Amino acid sequence: MIGLLKDLLGHQAWADAMFFHAWGKSQVRDDSELRTRVGHLVDVQEAFLKLLKGEGVPMEERPLPAFGDLWLRCQASHEVFRALGRSLDDASLARIVQVPWFPDPPCLVSVTDALVQVCLHTQHHRGQNMTCLKALGAAPKNVDYIIWLWKQKPEARWDS
Numbered sequence: 001m002i003g004l005l006k007d008l009l010g011h012q013a014w015a016d017a018m019f020f021h022a023w024g025k026s027q028v029r030d031d032s033e034l035r036t037r038v039g040h041l042v043d044v045q046e047a048f049l050k051l052l053k054g055e056g057v058p059m060e061e062r063p064l065p066a067f068g069d070l071w072l073r074c075q076a077s078h079e080v081f082r083a084l085g086r087s088l089d090d091a092s093l094a095r096i097v098q099v100p101w102f103p104d105p106p107c108l109v110s111v112t113d114a115l116v117q118v119c120l121h122t123q124h125h126r127g128q129n130m131t132c133l134k135a136l137g138a139a140p141k142n143v144d145y146i147i148w149l150w151k152q153k154p155e156a157r158w159d160s
Contacts, residue, residue, distance in 0.1 A: 006085045008119040013078035013156035015143035026138030029067040041125040045077040048118045075158045
């Protein structure tokens with residue numbers, strides 16, 4: 001399971017970086033729908049990181065972030081996920097955490113399940129974002145997991 005989780009986290013970082021490159025090359029950097037959805041995606045990634053590190057997870061309203069801010073925050077989250085992935089072992093994956101935004105009844109999940117949720121949630125919204133890029137006339141990228149495997153699991157490239 002550890003190897004698969006590390007792969008999912010690696011794919012997530014690569015795919016998010018590919019999305020940001022496609023978005024950055026487009027003429028729709030200021031699109032409010034994209035900025036809203038990507039802001040949500042990054043907020044959730046950051047919230048799960050705080051949860052997994054045992055920190056408080058404030059659910060606060062933020063102003064609509066700019067493209068560059070989202071790029072930097074997403075890249076920073078993936079650096080933390082990468083470090084977290086290197087430290088995974090069976091005991092840490094079995095640890096139970098409480099997801100505070102589902103309070104009643106309490107949502108108790110393993111670290112494994114929390115990491116899978118982050119990857120699946122990101123995948124869902126990334127697909128929506130790529131579709132939005134295409135609808136706005138930009139050139140989306142195919143970031144399927146199988147393509148990442150076919151390309152020999154490349155590292156995320158965040159440089160512009």
